[in-house]
Amino acid sequence: SQQGEEDPQALSIQEGENATMNCSYKTSINNLQWYRQNSGRGLVHLILIRSNEREKHSGRLRVTLDTSKKSSSLLITASRAADTASYFCAAGNSGAGSYQLTFGKGTKLSVIP
Amino acid sequence: NAGVTQTPKFRVLKTGQSMTLLCAQDMNHEYMYWYRQDPGMGLRLIHYSVGEGTTAKGEVPDGYNVSRLKKQNFLLGLESAAPSQTSVYFCASSYSWREGFQETQYFGPGTRLLVL
Numbered sequence: 001s002q003q004g005e006e007d008p009q010a011l012s013i014q015e016g017e018n019a020t021m022n023c024s025y026k027t028s029i030n031n032l033q034w035y036r037q038n039s040g041r042g043l044v045h046l047i048l049i050r051s052n053e054r055e056k057h058s059g060r061l062r063v064t065l066d067t068s069k070k071s072s073s074l075l076i077t078a079s080r081a082a083d084t085a086s087y088f089c090a091a092g093n094s095g096a097g098s099y100q101l102t103f104g105k106g107t108k109l110s111v112i113p
Numbered sequence: 114n115a116g117v118t119q120t121p122k123f124r125v126l127k128t129g130q131s132m133t134l135l136c137a138q139d140m141n142h143e144y145m146y147w148y149r150q151d152p153g154m155g156l157r158l159i160h161y162s163v164g165e166g167t168t169a170k171g172e173v174p175d176g177y178n179v180s181r182l183k184k185q186n187f188l189l190g191l192e193s194a195a196p197s198q199t200s201v202y203f204c205a206s207s208y209s210w211r212e213g214f215q216e217t218q219y220f221g222p223g224t225r226l227l228v229l
Binding site: 028 | 149205207
């Protein structure tokens, strides 16, 4: 089953606007990661936030994590046309000596020039 | 560094045929993973490996087998392909998990498989 669920499924904004994507997950996690996928390509890691962190920044990206609500959000500020892609959250947890990521269905972001 | 590479990029199979997808990584990662991605879905884990000679089942392992004979390679096999296995397959690798370590996964470009 999908642990992470993104909201919205699709988002269309004008260049320069901010884009916010939300993610909910079901079980306890070690960390929550966000990945980006350009059309027809593999996923690329964007940012990781650990379960004991509440907010993290990387360039134009800001991620928040609320473990009490089992939710995370990804904010992309001052969006660019090149940010057009699908964005996936992935809940990371360890168990039985291994570590796995469980991905959500993704948010498709379109940034209009 | 080439990172994670996948072979082939695209393949068409008939129902019942078999094939092997090859994943190779040159980052000396211990963990390797096979995922499938279907339209409108996220990635679902098929099988994974935590080291050379080890494999384990993921969320959707039925109809697939894997082998990790060498640390840098992870093979995904379909013994008797079915139309339901039409998908895009992604391989990924990462360092082993341990506290305080970045558990980032590095992905290959994907293999598009069509089963007729």
